[in-house]
Amino acid sequence: MTEQRKTSIDPITAQEGSPPQNDWQELARQLRSPSGDEGRKVAVSMNHANMEMIVRAFELSELASDQQLLELGPGNGAHLQEVMHRWPGICYTGVEISETMIHEACTRNQGLRNIALLMTDGQKLPFGDQAFDRIITVNTLYFWEEPAVYAAEIRRVLKTESGLFCLAFVDDESMEKLPFTAHGFKLYNLETAGQLLADAGFVIRGKFSETGTILSNTGDKIDRTINYILAGRN
Template sequence: MKLTDTQLQQLAAQLRCPDGDGGLKVAEMMTATNANIINKTIDSLQLTTGDTILEIGPGNASHLKDILALADSLTYTGIDISEAMITEAQNINKQFTNASFTLTDGNSIPFGESQFSKILTANTIYFWEHPQEYANEIARVLQPGGLASIAFIPKSTMQHIPFAKFGFTLYDIETVEKLLQNAKLRVNISLSDSEFVISNSGEQIKREFAIITAQK
């Protein structure tokens, strides 16, 4: 079913900041659609015993159990601009005493310098209001030697997705690499791959994705 511009705009708003019952449904859809990207992003961090992990925009964080199973003595913090997602993530993951979730404004990361050894985020970069400043924030809270992985759908694919014209900023790999380099992070690897998924508008599509991992 082809969505109208109004429906696409509403979907785009929910993808940016899920809210209400509609937001919970979109979050469930995102969990399925983004599962492969999230798993590969987690793998890119090479988690080891004692890592302190920050995830930016975890949605309902139903994948948290998979993260915490990868190594011993992990601690996890998820931050999101959606109050509905913070509440849902807390409810789903209340059994994990080594995990916490914090509501943020999307412009700053409310933690001290060098607090996290590993940082990940998948499909949030389109919504960063001040991209370089936010990349600087990621670098600020990352420990020396720590890794940060940013996963996203590159512009070459996103420009063909109907809802992406509503409030999404599109990026190519080189632009994201430059953001990280300007934040004084060293890009270790830029992975590019593709997959078939059911899109958030209900259509099967082939989409490229990229994961850029950088070190402080």
């Protein structure tokens, strides 16, 4: 008789070998919307794996004082102290689908001024048209349930002419190497993501790719290509 076991993957210290399929499914679910104690662990893992990528997205976004900034999916907000220190004077709004992450981000950053953190359903943004000068999102693209609709929604709340949207994500060839991406991830490269934005009415301002080695959510060191797309609207 084979013993059935229930396991919990620590996304930082995962041991070598192939965990049961349902473990990868659970990790994929937590990456989409972290919840509970396991979600908090996954969020810390994401901080380790993605902090450089997150900061780079902010750098590429040409931030300046008095801008209205929206971030889609800030997770536990571990980067916000640095963001508000490096770009003082911006008005930051973060939206999350995870109640656990909203609680974590609020707790971590309760002393910061000019920030607001809100829950959304991940489909509609609760803001008026042309509300933001800058919009940033890192590693959320894979989870957009209706990509064309959501891209159009992001464009709706971005200001015309001066507005800039930074979309940051890991290239599909890199993501395909990770076992958990088989469970509910939609993967993109620069061409397919750029076409998604163009079809939604964005004007592509620039595309960038950078490579590096990180400790992934499987606990393994991997080489990956990170893509950044900068887009505006007329």
